[in-house]
Amino acid sequence: MTSSSTARDVVRYGLAGGMVFAGLSHLFWGRETFRAQVPSWTPLDEDGVVMASGGVEITLGTLLAASSRDRARFGRLLALFFVAVFPGNVAQYTNKRDGFGLDTDRKRLIRLFFQPVLIGLALWSTSPPRR
Numbered sequence: 001m002t003s004s005s006t007a008r009d010v011v012r013y014g015l016a017g018g019m020v021f022a023g024l025s026h027l028f029w030g031r032e033t034f035r036a037q038v039p040s041w042t043p044l045d046e047d048g049v050v051m052a053s054g055g056v057e058i059t060l061g062t063l064l065a066a067s068s069r070d071r072a073r074f075g076r077l078l079a080l081f082f083v084a085v086f087p088g089n090v091a092q093y094t095n096k097r098d099g100f101g102l103d104t105d106r107k108r109l110i111r112l113f114f115q116p117v118l119i120g121l122a123l124w125s126t127s128p129p130r131r
Contacts, residue, residue, distance in 0.1 A: 005129045012064060012071070012125035015078065015118075019061030026054025036097040037088035056081060064126070075126025079119045086115050 026034050031050055038046040060081060063074045092099060093108040102108045 008125045008127075008129060011121055012075075015122060015125060016061040016065035019057045019064065019078070021061075023054040023057030023059075023061060026050050026057065033099040036099040037085075037092045039087050039091035040095065053085065071126045072128070075122050078122040078126075082115055082119045082122060086112075089115060 031047065034050040034053075035046045038049045042049060060074065060078050064071070064078060067074055089108075089112055091097070092102065093105070093112060096105065096108075102111055
């Protein structure tokens with residue numbers, strides 16, 4: 001195992017654990033806070049969106065950690081998920097909604113720049129290392 005593959009595994013398992021934790025918080029202790037991220041223009045019930053996205057996060061995190069054969073596919077799905085939830089992050093910023101300690105415009109704006117990092121990490125950590 002190369003140091004590159006070890007680093008990829010650490011990041012992949014970190015993302016997987018983070019996704020499962022975030023998904024559980026969607027379903028249980030953080031539901032109210034996650035509702036603040038659902039854009040007002042979403043034609044769906046806020047609580048339903050929060051519950052569904054929590055289920056997707058748990059599923060993606062579990063697949064990311066448990067799969068070795070389809071790892072790259074699940075990494076791409078996770079990256080697409082991060083793209084899909086980005087409007088919620090933008091809505092939290094533009095609507096000045098507090099949540100997750102993001103209680104200033106500056107903090108909410110800085111958070112927006114981390115979404116591309118998560119996308120990149122999802123793709124990098126699940127791709128095979130170059131030889």
